[in-house]
Structures are given as structure tokens and as C-alpha cells.
Amino acid sequence: MGIAAEGIVVVGAGQGGFQLGASLREGGYHGPVTLIGDEPGLPYGRPPLSKAYLTGRTDAAGLLLRPPAYYAEHAITVRSGERVTAIDRAAQRVTLASGEALPFAHLVLATGTRNRPLPVPGADLPGVHQLRSLAEADALKAALDGVARVAVVGAGFIGLEFAAVCAGKGIAVTVIEGLDRALARALSATMAGAMTEAQAAAGVRFLFGAQVEAIAGRERATGVVVRGGETVPADLVLVGIGVLPNQDLAEAAGLAVGNGIAADAMLATTDPAISAIGDCAAHPSPHADGARVRIESVQNAVDGARCVAARLTGRPAAYTAVPWFWSDQGSLKLQIAGLSTPADDAVTRGTPGSGFSVFRYRNGRLSAVESLNRPADHMIARRLLQAGLSPTPAEAADPGFDLKAFALSAA
Ligand SMILES: Cc1cc2nc3c(=O)[nH]c(=O)nc-3n(C[C@H](O)[C@H](O)[C@H](O)COP(=O)(O)OP(=O)(O)OC[C@H]3O[C@@H](n4cnc5c(N)ncnc54)[C@H](O)[C@@H]3O)c2cc1C
Missing domain, CATH: 3.50.50.60 (FAD/NAD(P)-binding domain)
Structure with a gap:
């Protein structure tokens, strides 16, 4: 494949950065992969930080996305506690806070966000x-x-x-x-x-x-x-x-930014040698009528990384995965599939108070489904949205309407 010996450098060793490295290896890429992250330690998942980690149901080892041995086994270099301070696009290299320069054939920005x-x-x-x-x-x-x-x-x-x-x-x-x-x-x-x-x-x-x-x-x-x-x-x-996207590096390097680092439908920035994924990236989404969105979720970091890795290993395709998200609040398990705007219509299925879902509609078509303690609805919603299927609002509200059969009928 076309990536030169300098290999692929990823700025940010979080959810998206980790997944990029893993998916490159799964996709058969054999060149050097380097993740540079300014936090100490190996890549970890943030969701438990506001849930199981605070209640003591998991510890720091339980947060790790992979055990330490994984990185050596897959020849993924993780440079923790190191900050990238500049990107030299002409020379295709990044500079670290230590002054060291690292060349890249392709650079992926997975810098996430910071607290507002x-x-x-x-x-x-x-x-x-x-x-x-x-x-x-x-x-x-x-x-x-x-x-x-x-x-x-x-x-x-x-x-x-x-x-x-x-x-x-x-x-x-x-x-x-x-x-x-x-x-x-x-x-x-x-x-x-x-x-x-x-x-x-x-x-x-x-x-x-x-x-x-x-x-x-x-x-x-x-x-x-x-x-x-x-x-x-x-x-x-x-x-x-809320948070602010970490886009300063990209902006200083002359890449287009807005609310996030501007990326195209394949998550390439305005420089084809640089991609952007996860919380820091803003990309056009078919689930937002083609508008550019910046999504803060594990799914978006993971699927965005998979999309870029596929492109870099010779299987280019647009990023079209259905966005989904979850939030656990005590005994409440909220799951969201799709992307809604505040103006979207809302149709309730089930009874608030026990498990129920809210189906959102934009211009008469299903845009998102919010499910509370109703995981089956969530899984069906992901199928519907991926297939572009839209039950009518009356069907969605009717407890007798078989949503699963409707979703499967189009398979
Ligand atoms: C407390 C909490 C709970 C969450 N719960 C959920 C949930 O329930 N469900 C869900 O879907 N999502 C949840 N999220 C969101 C999810 O964790 C993020 O969307 C996801 O981590 C984004 O991945 P990322 O790779 O884009 O960024 P991150 O995982 O944030 O990784 C970015 C990394 O880049 C580093 N970095 C930035 N700039 C530089 C630089 N110049 N040099 C080197 N390193 C740099 C950052 O320090 C960071 O380590 C939660 C987030 C938090 C904080």
C-alpha cells in the first residue's frame, strides 16, 4: 500500500487514537504506527469515569482499552506523557514539547476536547x-x-x-x-x-x-x-x-477549523496527508442531512477511526455509520440512536415511568430514537436508521406495531 516508511503518526492516545492503531493492524498495515498522548499511561476509556470508577465498581486497570502486552504484540508504539506542539505540513513532521521531531507519511489528529x-x-x-x-x-x-x-x-x-x-x-x-x-x-x-x-x-x-x-x-x-x-x-x-474541541494545533498549521477540525466525508482534513477523528473532528453526516457535525461519543471515535484505517489500507469509503450513544444514571440506562435537532418532532412509544422510547422525526422521516431502559428498541432503531427506514409516527406510537419485523423486512 501507499504509506511510506515514516508510517502513521496519531496525535492523541484516547478512544479514537487507540482504535486507529488497532484497525490499521486488523486491516493489514505493517508499517510503523505511533500514538502520541499527553496523558500518562496507556489508552483508557472515559465513560466509566463518571459511573463505575467513581462508585468503585471498576479500577484504573479496568479502564484500559487493552492490556499493556497488546501494544508490543501489535507493534504499536505508545508515547505517553508527550505533547505535540506543532505540525510542519511541508516537511511532514510533528514537533513534541521536548523539541524532538517525528516524521509522518500520514498524520491522524485524535486530540479530543478539553473542559469548557x-x-x-x-x-x-x-x-x-x-x-x-x-x-x-x-x-x-x-x-x-x-x-x-x-x-x-x-x-x-x-x-x-x-x-x-x-x-x-x-x-x-x-x-x-x-x-x-x-x-x-x-x-x-x-x-x-x-x-x-x-x-x-x-x-x-x-x-x-x-x-x-x-x-x-x-x-x-x-x-x-x-x-x-x-x-x-x-x-x-x-x-x-461542556467541552471545547482541541483544534489549536490544526489551526496553527493552517488547516480549516470551525467548531472542530473540518473533515470531509472520508474524514480527511483540508490537507490530504492529515485526517481527523473523534471528538475534535467535524464531518458532514448523512444522518444530519449532510450538515457538518462534531459528535462526542465512543461510537463516533471508534467508527471514525475504522473509516480512516480502511482508507489508509486501500478500502476507501465515506463515514456513514449511524451515530449512537449511551448514558447510565443510577438505574436509568439511556440509549440514543441517530442525530436529532431540538426542533424535531417527538413520538412516544411505551409509558414514561417504565421503559419507553421517543422517536424523533425531521421533515416526516425518522431522525433519532431515544430509549430509556428499553435496549431492544435501541437495537432496532440502529437498524432502521442504517437502512434509511422510517416507520410512520403512528406506527412508532402503536405498541401493537411490530417494529422488529418492520426493520427485518427490509433486510
Ligand atoms: C466522564 C466522561 C464520560 C463519558 N461517558 C460516555 C458515555 O457514556 N458514552 C459515550 O458514548 N461517550 C461518553 N463519553 C465521551 C467519550 O469518552 C469521548 O467521546 C471519546 O473519548 C472521544 O474519543 P477521542 O479519541 O476523540 O478523544 P479522547 O478519548 O478524549 O482522547 C484525546 C486524547 O488526546 C490527547 N491530546 C490532545 N492534544 C494533544 C497533543 N497536542 N499532544 C498529545 N496528546 C494530545 C488528550 O489529552 C486525550 O488524551 C464520556 C466522556 C467523559 C469525559
Whole structure:
């Protein structure tokens, strides 16, 4: 195949970076593969950080995507704790913080995201945490010991998962959200409402439409000051207000960026020798009517890596995999297939309160399915969306309509 001896260099040794290396080997690529990651240790999965890792149901070894021996067996070089500081596109090499330069025949950017900072006074006080990396999870886990009251800023997935962990530990937790409901961009009002109701029944307090003005405290955080005067007392504050794509390297190298590193339908950037995958990449998606999307999920990092590896091993194809996602919040297991926009219609199948799904429609066609404790619906939804099949809204709402048979009929 056409990749020269310099081999393939990947910036970012997370979910996508790891998968790229693994899929290159599965695809028969024999040249050098180097993953450069600025975190310590081997590639690990982040999802348990806000779930099983905090509850102690898994440990750091359990987070690893592969055991240490895997990398030697597959001749994948992992350079942990090393940061790429520049890309020289003309010379096809990257520079590390140490000053070392590394040549590449093809470069893959899998740099992920970083936490969006909370721009209010007191946000840097001890006792204020964020949750993205293993190091942050370790700090949070240690700090949670003996804590009685927690405030969570932001009712997104990470904030809600953390709130469920706190409630499960018997900690009094208040979630503070500026908008009038949880997960306003990601979920239908029906599904978000069912999830917050269930969390409230488990003891989580919600403050919606509440603007955070400051973190209270002198030596350390003692609460969250909300516009209008209320201070929510807290021994620990978790800020979960979203992330920003790590696109500075790409931008400095003259690659096109917007909300994410601009990639085409095969995940190539504006330089054909450089691809971008995972959280940091924005690509046109057939599941968003061809619009460019930047998706933060394990599926997107894994399938994007597979797409690029296939291209680099001589089997080019557009990235068309159906996006899917999950979030575990205590006993709530949410699964989403497809991509919705807030304006998409919502049709309910099943009964909120027990397992149910919300089918989303855009211009009369199925765009996404949100399932709560209903994994069979989720699997069928992935099939439907991949095949471009759309039950009518009336069929989706009818419990007697056999969705599985409908999905299989087109196989
Ligand atoms: C707490 C938490 C819970 C989550 N739960 C879920 C879930 O339940 N379901 C789900 O689908 N998704 C979940 N996600 C999202 C999922 O983990 C991400 O979408 C996925 O990790 C993205 O993979 P990636 O390879 O794009 O980025 P990452 O896995 O974030 O890896 C990027 C790596 O690149 C490194 N890096 C960046 N710049 C440089 C540089 N210049 N030099 C060297 N290294 C660099 C970063 O430090 C990082 O290690 C969760 C995320 C978090 C934080």
C-alpha cells in the first residue's frame, strides 16, 4: 500500500487514537504506527469515569482499552506523557514539547476536547472540580470522601451521571442549570423530563433557569451563588458545562477549523496527508442531512477511526455509520440512536415511568430514537436508521406495531 516508511503518526492516545492503531493492524498495515498522548499511561476509556470508577465498581486497570502486552504484540508504539506542539505540513513532521521531531507519511489528529471553563469569580477555588481525565476522576473520587453536600453546575450528561453517583452515596446533591430543562440540545423534552423526574425521586434537587454568578468561599468553595441571591451550599462543586474541541494545533498549521477540525466525508482534513477523528473532528453526516457535525461519543471515535484505517489500507469509503450513544444514571440506562435537532418532532412509544422510547422525526422521516431502559428498541432503531427506514409516527406510537419485523423486512 501507499504509506511510506515514516508510517502513521496519531496525535492523541484516547478512544479514537487507540482504535486507529488497532484497525490499521486488523486491516493489514505493517508499517510503523505511533500514538502520541499527553496523558500518562496507556489508552483508557472515559465513560466509566463518571459511573463505575467513581462508585468503585471498576479500577484504573479496568479502564484500559487493552492490556499493556497488546501494544508490543501489535507493534504499536505508545508515547505517553508527550505533547505535540506543532505540525510542519511541508516537511511532514510533528514537533513534541521536548523539541524532538517525528516524521509522518500520514498524520491522524485524535486530540479530543478539553473542559469548557466556568467564567465566574471563584471558579478556581479548591473544591471546584471538572471531570474529563483519569487524573480529574481520581481527584474527585478522593474529594468525595466525607462530603455531605454537592452542587453540580450544568445538567448535561456528565453532570447528571455524577449527580446519580452522589445520590447513590447518600450525598445531598443540587444540579444547577441555566436553561429551563436538562439536556436541552441532546434530548426531547419528554425524555429529559422523565430522566430528571426519576433522578428527583432518587433525591437529586434541580434548579433550572438558574444563572451561576460566582463560586462562594475564601479558602475553598462553600457554595454556588445563583443570580437572584440564592447560594446553594456545597462542600464540593462539579462544573460540567461542556467541552471545547482541541483544534489549536490544526489551526496553527493552517488547516480549516470551525467548531472542530473540518473533515470531509472520508474524514480527511483540508490537507490530504492529515485526517481527523473523534471528538475534535467535524464531518458532514448523512444522518444530519449532510450538515457538518462534531459528535462526542465512543461510537463516533471508534467508527471514525475504522473509516480512516480502511482508507489508509486501500478500502476507501465515506463515514456513514449511524451515530449512537449511551448514558447510565443510577438505574436509568439511556440509549440514543441517530442525530436529532431540538426542533424535531417527538413520538412516544411505551409509558414514561417504565421503559419507553421517543422517536424523533425531521421533515416526516425518522431522525433519532431515544430509549430509556428499553435496549431492544435501541437495537432496532440502529437498524432502521442504517437502512434509511422510517416507520410512520403512528406506527412508532402503536405498541401493537411490530417494529422488529418492520426493520427485518427490509433486510
Ligand atoms: C466522564 C466522561 C464520560 C463519558 N461517558 C460516555 C458515555 O457514556 N458514552 C459515550 O458514548 N461517550 C461518553 N463519553 C465521551 C467519550 O469518552 C469521548 O467521546 C471519546 O473519548 C472521544 O474519543 P477521542 O479519541 O476523540 O478523544 P479522547 O478519548 O478524549 O482522547 C484525546 C486524547 O488526546 C490527547 N491530546 C490532545 N492534544 C494533544 C497533543 N497536542 N499532544 C498529545 N496528546 C494530545 C488528550 O489529552 C486525550 O488524551 C464520556 C466522556 C467523559 C469525559
